[in-house]
Amino acid sequence: MFTNTVIRTRKTLDKIQPYSPGKPIWELQLELGLEGVIKMASNENALGPSIKAVEAITRNVTQINRYPDADAVRLKEMIALNLNLRQEQLIITNGADELITLISETFLEAGDEIVVPFPAFSEYEFGAHLMGGKVVHVALGELFEYEVEPILSVITNRTKIVYICSPNNPTGTYLPKKSLEHLLKSLPKNVLVVFDAAYWHYATAEDYTNGIEYITLNYPVIVLQTFSKIYGLAGVRVGFGAAREDIIQSILKVKEPFNVNSLAQAAAVAAVMDDEHVNKSKKLNSQGRNQLYKAFSNMNLRYIESMSNFILVKIGPEAESFYNQLLLRGIIVRYGAIWGLPEYIRISLGTLEENRVLIKAMNSILNEVAW
Numbered sequence: 001m002f003t004n005t006v007i008r009t010r011k012t013l014d015k016i017q018p019y020s021p022g023k024p025i026w027e028l029q030l031e032l033g034l035e036g037v038i039k040m041a042s043n044e045n046a047l048g049p050s051i052k053a054v055e056a057i058t059r060n061v062t063q064i065n066r067y068p069d070a071d072a073v074r075l076k077e078m079i080a081l082n083l084n085l086r087q088e089q090l091i092i093t094n095g096a097d098e099l100i101t102l103i104s105e106t107f108l109e110a111g112d113e114i115v116v117p118f119p120a121f122s123e124y125e126f127g128a129h130l131m132g133g134k135v136v137h138v139a140l141g142e143l144f145e146y147e148v149e150p151i152l153s154v155i156t157n158r159t160k161i162v163y164i165c166s167p168n169n170p171t172g173t174y175l176p177k178k179s180l181e182h183l184l185k186s187l188p189k190n191v192l193v194v195f196d197a198a199y200w201h202y203a204t205a206e207d208y209t210n211g212i213e214y215i216t217l218n219y220p221v222i223v224l225q226t227f228s229k230i231y232g233l234a235g236v237r238v239g240f241g242a243a244r245e246d247i248i249q250s251i252l253k254v255k256e257p258f259n260v261n262s263l264a265q266a267a268a269v270a271a272v273m274d275d276e277h278v279n280k281s282k283k284l285n286s287q288g289r290n291q292l293y294k295a296f297s298n299m300n301l302r303y304i305e306s307m308s309n310f311i312l313v314k315i316g317p318e319a320e321s322f323y324n325q326l327l328l329r330g331i332i333v334r335y336g337a338i339w340g341l342p343e344y345i346r347i348s349l350g351t352l353e354e355n356r357v358l359i360k361a362m363n364s365i366l367n368e369v370a371w
Helices: 011-017 025-032 050-062 073-083 094-105 125-129 149-153 179-185 246-254 263-273 275-298 321-328 350-367
Strands: 091-092 113-120 134-139 159-165 192-196 221-226 239-242 303-306 311-316 344-348
Touching: 025 321, 073 239, 073 263, 073 275, 091 094, 091 179, 091 246, 091 321, 094 125, 094 159, 094 192, 094 221, 094 239, 094 246, 113 125, 125 134, 134 275, 149 179, 159 179, 159 344, 179 192, 192 344, 275 303, 275 311, 275 350, 321 344
Parallel strands: 113 134, 113 159, 159 192, 192 221
Antiparallel strands: 091 239, 221 239, 303 311, 311 344
């Protein structure tokens, strides 16, 4: 009789944990028997998807018996036009997550180092560990601000990649333009800067940059962007990277041929031209930020001013209990322990009405218990 044997995995998998997404609406409904559930946990666009993108999906749905365009030529054309770049400077991927993995597969050998200001998006570490690389954390400042000198201080001859997420997930803080310039000019020329600008549309600071200008100046930087946020296309998974042509050509060697499906491509082509939806989303986001800032101040809760579509709020030692109390009221936010922030919750901005429901629930919890 055949007996079970242990199939050994690569040792680097000991360092990897599966990505932990926010709790979906259906799961909370099933757990608690709730009908009305508000999800404010995954930094999605509360306004919904671009209507033009939805119409494009409908028009193209009968063609899904055909393979998608492996090069996403039409989408590259639209993005290049929008950002004043050449198509050869772009790569289209299955969300920005896939691109992070592709960058790791392209540039990292076992033992190579990546530098990650922390707390940050966990997928940067995933890509490095996948290739047997080492992750070097650099703590953000006291108010979660970026500091360039601590980053430069940990650079070694093994450093291959420096990750900058601006605006940063989960803190909402950003790297000012002058600081980015200082970093790019100070790093060794063989170090790639991955500038994750997934939330750049929401940034309103005058000294913010989305990094695109440094591609034309020939710096070794690749800018990551996504259609999951401002365009509201998180469900179809499409993102892209912009960089010098030589960097893009290297990454293309490890990309799967049909990585972005045809409906996602059609939706993204329509969405990138939908300025009305982008502007409405920006307006709603700014209104929502101000609405929640005022409410948090009235509650005497410390929060981090955000350049994104979420706000990091300090609750204190009872943050996990507070998070669970919101779940019981049908409101899903994100508990900060996943980023090493056990006294915080991260709240994605909803519609103005959803924000009002959240504020009412938070006030209720605070009034019930002496926090």
